Amino acid sequence: MTLPIPDVAQPSRRALLQTGGGFALAFFLGVGSARATISARPQPGDAELAAREGATFAPNALIRIDREGPVRLVMPNVEMGQGVYTTEAMLLAEELDVGLDQVIVQHAPPIDALYGTPLLKSQTTGGSTTVRANWMILREAGAVARAMLISAAAEQWGVPAAECVTKAGVVKHAASGRSATYNELAEAAARQQTPEKVGLKDPKDFKLVGKPMRRIDSPSKVDGSAIFGIDIRVPDMQVAYVITCPTAGGTLKSVKEDEARKQPGVKDVIRLPHGVAVTAPNYWAAKKAAEALEIEWDHGPNVDFSTEGLFKALDEASRTGKALVARSDGPLDRKGKTIEAVYQHPILAHAPMEPLNAVVHVRPDACEIWVGSQVPTRAVGAAAKLTGLPEDKIILHNQYLGGGFGRRLEVDSVELAVNIAKQVPYPVKMIWSREHDIRHDIPRTAYLDRVSAVVDDEGYPVVWKDRTCGASVPKRWAPQMLRKDGFDADLTECSDELSYDIPAFHVEWVPHDMPEAIPIGWWRGVGPTHNIFKVEGFVDELAHAAGKDPVEFRRKMLTKNPRPLSVLNKAAEAIGWGEKLPPRVGRGVAFASPFGSHVCAIAEVEVSPRGVIRIRRGVAAIDCGPVMNPNTVEAQIQGGLIFGWTMALFNEITFEKGAVKQSNFHDYRMMRLNETPPIEVHIVKNEGPIGGMGEVGTAIAAPALANAVFAATGVRLRRLPLDPRLLADPKAGAA
Amino acid sequence: MLTLNVNGEDRSVEVPEDMPLLWVLRDVIGLTGTKFGCGIAQCGACTVHVDGQAVRSCVLPVGELGDAKITTVEAIGATPEGKKIQDAWLAVEVVQCGYCQTGQVMSAAALLRHNPQPTDEDIDAAMSGNICRCGTYVRIRQAIHQAATGKPVAEQTIAYNLQKGPAQ
Amino acid sequence: MRNLVRIAVAIVVLAAIGIAGLAGYRWLHNDRDVMAADAPASPELVRRGEYLAHAADCVACHQVPGGKPYAGGTPFKLPFGVIYSTNITPDKETGIGTWSDDDFVRALHHGVRKDGRHLYPAFPYTSYTRMSRDDAVAIKAYLFSLEPVHAPAKKNELSFPFNQRWAMAFWNMAFLDARRFRDDPDRKPEQNRGDYVANALGHCGECHTPRNLAFALDDGKEFAGADIQGWRAYNITSDKTFGVGAWTDQQLSDYFAKGHAEGRAAASGPMAEAVEYSTRHLNEGDRNALISYLRIVKAQPGPAGTEIAPDPESLKKSTAWAPPADAAKGDLGRKIFEGACASCHQYDGKGQQTPYAGLAGLRSVNDPDGVNLTMALLQGSDLKDINSGAWMPSFAAYSDVELAAVANYVIGHFSGKQGQVTPEKVAERRKQQ
Numbered sequence A: 001m002t003l004p005i006p007d008v009a010q011p012s013r014r015a016l017l018q019t020g021g022g023f024a025l026a027f028f029l030g031v032g033s034a035r036a037t038i039s040a041r042p043q044p045g046d047a048e049l050a051a052r053e054g055a056t057f058a059p060n061a062l063i064r065i066d067r068e069g070p071v072r073l074v075m076p077n078v079e080m081g082q083g084v085y086t087t088e089a090m091l092l093a094e095e096l097d098v099g100l101d102q103v104i105v106q107h108a109p110p111i112d113a114l115y116g117t118p119l120l121k122s123q124t125t126g127g128s129t130t131v132r133a134n135w136m137i138l139r140e141a142g143a144v145a146r147a148m149l150i151s152a153a154a155e156q157w158g159v160p161a162a163e164c165v166t167k168a169g170v171v172k173h174a175a176s177g178r179s180a181t182y183n184e185l186a187e188a189a190a191r192q193q194t195p196e197k198v199g200l201k202d203p204k205d206f207k208l209v210g211k212p213m214r215r216i217d218s219p220s221k222v223d224g225s226a227i228f229g230i231d232i233r234v235p236d237m238q239v240a241y242v243i244t245c246p247t248a249g250g251t252l253k254s255v256k257e258d259e260a261r262k263q264p265g266v267k268d269v270i271r272l273p274h275g276v277a278v279t280a281p282n283y284w285a286a287k288k289a290a291e292a293l294e295i296e297w298d299h300g301p302n303v304d305f306s307t308e309g310l311f312k313a314l315d316e317a318s319r320t321g322k323a324l325v326a327r328s329d330g331p332l333d334r335k336g337k338t339i340e341a342v343y344q345h346p347i348l349a350h351a352p353m354e355p356l357n358a359v360v361h362v363r364p365d366a367c368e369i370w371v372g373s374q375v376p377t378r379a380v381g382a383a384a385k386l387t388g389l390p391e392d393k394i395i396l397h398n399q400y401l402g403g404g405f406g407r408r409l410e411v412d413s414v415e416l417a418v419n420i421a422k423q424v425p426y427p428v429k430m431i432w433s434r435e436h437d438i439r440h441d442i443p444r445t446a447y448l449d450r451v452s453a454v455v456d457d458e459g460y461p462v463v464w465k466d467r468t469c470g471a472s473v474p475k476r477w478a479p480q481m482l483r484k485d486g487f488d489a490d491l492t493e494c495s496d497e498l499s500y501d502i503p504a505f506h507v508e509w510v511p512h513d514m515p516e517a518i519p520i521g522w523w524r525g526v527g528p529t530h531n532i533f534k535v536e537g538f539v540d541e542l543a544h545a546a547g548k549d550p551v552e553f554r555r556k557m558l559t560k561n562p563r564p565l566s567v568l569n570k571a572a573e574a575i576g577w578g579e580k581l582p583p584r585v586g587r588g589v590a591f592a593s594p595f596g597s598h599v600c601a602i603a604e605v606e607v608s609p610r611g612v613i614r615i616r617r618g619v620a621a622i623d624c625g626p627v628m629n630p631n632t633v634e635a636q637i638q639g640g641l642i643f644g645w646t647m648a649l650f651n652e653i654t655f656e657k658g659a660v661k662q663s664n665f666h667d668y669r670m671m672r673l674n675e676t677p678p679i680e681v682h683i684v685k686n687e688g689p690i691g692g693m694g695e696v697g698t699a700i701a702a703p704a705l706a707n708a709v710f711a712a713t714g715v716r717l718r719r720l721p722l723d724p725r726l727l728a729d730p731k732a733g734a735a
Numbered sequence B: 001m002l003t004l005n006v007n008g009e010d011r012s013v014e015v016p017e018d019m020p021l022l023w024v025l026r027d028v029i030g031l032t033g034t035k036f037g038c039g040i041a042q043c044g045a046c047t048v049h050v051d052g053q054a055v056r057s058c059v060l061p062v063g064e065l066g067d068a069k070i071t072t073v074e075a076i077g078a079t080p081e082g083k084k085i086q087d088a089w090l091a092v093e094v095v096q097c098g099y100c101q102t103g104q105v106m107s108a109a110a111l112l113r114h115n116p117q118p119t120d121e122d123i124d125a126a127m128s129g130n131i132c133r134c135g136t137y138v139r140i141r142q143a144i145h146q147a148a149t150g151k152p153v154a155e156q157t158i159a160y161n162l163q164k165g166p167a168q
Numbered sequence C: 001m002r003n004l005v006r007i008a009v010a011i012v013v014l015a016a017i018g019i020a021g022l023a024g025y026r027w028l029h030n031d032r033d034v035m036a037a038d039a040p041a042s043p044e045l046v047r048r049g050e051y052l053a054h055a056a057d058c059v060a061c062h063q064v065p066g067g068k069p070y071a072g073g074t075p076f077k078l079p080f081g082v083i084y085s086t087n088i089t090p091d092k093e094t095g096i097g098t099w100s101d102d103d104f105v106r107a108l109h110h111g112v113r114k115d116g117r118h119l120y121p122a123f124p125y126t127s128y129t130r131m132s133r134d135d136a137v138a139i140k141a142y143l144f145s146l147e148p149v150h151a152p153a154k155k156n157e158l159s160f161p162f163n164q165r166w167a168m169a170f171w172n173m174a175f176l177d178a179r180r181f182r183d184d185p186d187r188k189p190e191q192n193r194g195d196y197v198a199n200a201l202g203h204c205g206e207c208h209t210p211r212n213l214a215f216a217l218d219d220g221k222e223f224a225g226a227d228i229q230g231w232r233a234y235n236i237t238s239d240k241t242f243g244v245g246a247w248t249d250q251q252l253s254d255y256f257a258k259g260h261a262e263g264r265a266a267a268s269g270p271m272a273e274a275v276e277y278s279t280r281h282l283n284e285g286d287r288n289a290l291i292s293y294l295r296i297v298k299a300q301p302g303p304a305g306t307e308i309a310p311d312p313e314s315l316k317k318s319t320a321w322a323p324p325a326d327a328a329k330g331d332l333g334r335k336i337f338e339g340a341c342a343s344c345h346q347y348d349g350k351g352q353q354t355p356y357a358g359l360a361g362l363r364s365v366n367d368p369d370g371v372n373l374t375m376a377l378l379q380g381s382d383l384k385d386i387n388s389g390a391w392m393p394s395f396a397a398y399s400d401v402e403l404a405a406v407a408n409y410v411i412g413h414f415s416g417k418q419g420q421v422t423p424e425k426v427a428e429r430r431k432q433q
């Protein structure tokens, strides 16, 4: 196969890795963009914002110190469970030298220039980028503020700044015995020059960073006082219940509302291009009335779309379609035994626990929005477009997110809410039913991957070829991410760059679009979740074909790569790899380096004679470079694995006649507490570059599980979710 | 007009009898700590106590309640089990996005009331109806054991005085 | 009522064995219809008709979910094709708007349409034939008071020879006992009324009475229980062990009125529909009459092993929130129950949010084959219109192995019996959907 040379003007994959790796989006969004992002120092617009917030001392967009009360920290990213409010507060507070009990956090307003993440060049929380991108800036921001407080004190007391020290929100001068709180100094600090350079703490002096700190948001989340988007209540608000055409892309033909109007409390019946909304003082009244509507749909062009058809088309495209090459290098023409396999990945719904919602009030002069969004500035842009108002008249109040997982990187729900609110004078709280949430997700798409290897005499791969087939998310979501020829790096993230020592690589992607009316979105773990399943499954297959132990096989290929190797070794040691196990019990290993971290997961499963998989134990080792809050690292790996195992065991969205079949947790199942094994997480300390956390566990989960199932049964399942019917023990009768 | 006894207070509400308690609490009375997750008793986010029993309020028509005593997460901290559970939840740092957690706390508090020393199996039996999409199950188990025994069972996070939530 | 397969087969069988004698007998015994001019539709007549239409459960078949009442369209899926119920609104073109009283009565009594073509006995004229002309006319008056709906009949998709309607004439000759209901002087009046409600209107036997070799109702086994659409229509004779003989009047009354009899039964599947559309609309007098009649229906035994287990140990030792401490742990069925079922059904059999979810004492959990239990798991259950909390989603997304395991767990836990549900049996029932 001859290969087009990748456009040299584009950043190389290696460059991408060096920036911290992961979420290819990070780099591409930045290309050619000079936009400002968060900064430790004041930027245009900053002072105005601080003044509006009534801050006495605002050294930058992130810190506010008033004459009294706790220090206010403004969170550039959103809290959706990943613990980012605590981590960001820890970084700011560490260098500012205040305790976490002396701060409160507030949601940042949507302003890319002040709160954008440098890796993404926008105020986006996703791709496990937050800490990687922001951690040094946040520390510096704290240090800048501290320096200004000190210089204010020194000026007042007429002592050298160098003689002043800080501790827990107080500046002290030992020689004169004077001290002042940050509150007392706020006014004077505001008059100080912003320092050009500030010193940062030596990590060994950290009081917060690296310690297992309690999360800032936890108390309010266990006593019910935390406010999520869905909890917002504003005066005169009505609740909207929406019904959307079940067929993707179908439109509203007609609706008879007489019966609905008779229901108690109904305010309005609102027609939308793809559906109808009913408003009433509460969700129940709105739902009852909406269910009484008689709706006729125009089912549109997708009535023939089905999952079955999609996989047929993917298979066909993967055989005959034109490929875009991610990478092609090394001696690809080596001859030898060739092993090939096809892996398949289903369509997935996000199903965050908090169903999508938004409160919107459209007034003639402004539009106010309360929502939990991973992309608040995008939401503002979308609302401006729909209302015709300028962006500065869109006031968005971000909220806690009851899970994001990529779903809240989309603004379709905000758009829908604006479209409803536009038609009524009062504020509208739109809440999706769970059924609506699952049927009208912007789902993760399906993929079909053909992977092959030429192996040497010992069975180690010398040529690695991978051709993935599926649709691209950024094509719609951020076309600027694509290479000039349309190549989307997300499709091969974690499959075109392996830590293993393999001399020749050819990795490519055959685009196969989904119907236009079924937009597809980011899903926790993005490209890596898709690619690692196949890569690590296939590595396992090669090990098996070579008659080698899967851990030993990987070790050999990682000899030149100490960071990954130590992670693999740690996990293997922790689970006691190599122990003898009972029949139909097996362990599976998976290793990868997603999002700039290195991770190894080992699952131990038992497969019943009828094929039911039970996970008995999970072990993970993680090296994410400097650790901010070990407590969060452990939580993210545990939760990420459960998220990934849930997918591998149960999750698939199927379309029939253009409509999603699943609707709620009874048919889109979640792993439950009694199905959850003990999960040990081992942090492998390393001072190397910092890696992401939020998606790492998810990306590594499925291959460990599938490999364990193989070890237990000898059956290699290459399609997710794992089908238990294929795992029944042929030798056993009933179970 | 119905009168409900919520967190020790009588509340008069003008709602149809078939309206689930969940929506009366959230949309009428304004207690939003009780969450909506599925509406079909599959996720547990809406768990409250009715006469001390954990129930799914999303499928409980208010008309059925009579003068039963309803306790929501907002008041569970005033009970000894609720307090123990909430403390353990913080010490073990169970919470991720937190959306399911009020329901988890309510199920766990009910479990502890009935069974002060639950085994892993007891926890399975009582807690598996509560879904956590963030996957906090491992720590839920730990936190319940800790609440029951009073002994730390997992790494404890470092405490400090905590705030209620982001300033609005 | 959806026994067309059997009926069709029966036609063939009958053609072979000869039916002349039987047909002759019928000819002599069947009631002759009185012809009369159309009755004027007074408001009282319409109201009475509405009541009777409910009692006769017309809408269960003549409406599709989400469709207009009485506009028809319900498919009856059969191995050799599909037939659809028809539009019985007064639309002149697509409904029965041009029918006279006589036309309507003839359809109910003889299974013959206005145009003279035979109806398939999916339409239970074999029961309605007992209805009085007056009642039939009232029902028609009610139907004619409705707004006409333009809903062309869906074309039946039957293959030869089942598409030969005329053949039904022979079946009718043999099996249509076209006689009006007559009071039995030996019975109390309410027993007679109950018989009429059960058999002329409610057509209970269409589901609950087993069919004979030629697939007509076996009158000797009235209400002894039968299988229908994958579900088991239970024995509702006066038998104290296998029937409803041990139920109190209150329990029977609750069941008809609310679909639920505490500690006995919660209607699901086709019976939930029958309660929703029909029995709950019966007035107290008719409800009591129905109960008195059930008391005198000849007791019939049921299969050994399906008796209700009195007070199973496992339940006695359970609390609402936990199974007995000594119960087996970690088994698949129990795990699924813990996660997906317990929060509504509870371990002590009483039901959590609603007593409708109480499983103690139900026949479905006392049947080791778990027939209705499996069907409820696969199809869910819906009495939402009666009680907004009385509803269960379908768990068909769970695998056959898991459903079999949870069914057996439920049987074991709630009746103490050993469940016999296998994944293979679940797979078979799944096909009934």
Ligand code: FES
Pocket: B035, B036, B037, B038, B039, B040, B041, B042, B043, B044, B045, B046, B047, B056, B057, B058, B059
């Ligand atoms: S919302 Fe009630 S159980 Fe999910």
Ligand code: FES
Pocket: A081, A353, A402, A403, B095, B096, B097, B098, B099, B100, B101, B131, B132, B133, B134, B135, B136
């Ligand atoms: S903490 Fe997010 S769903 Fe449980």
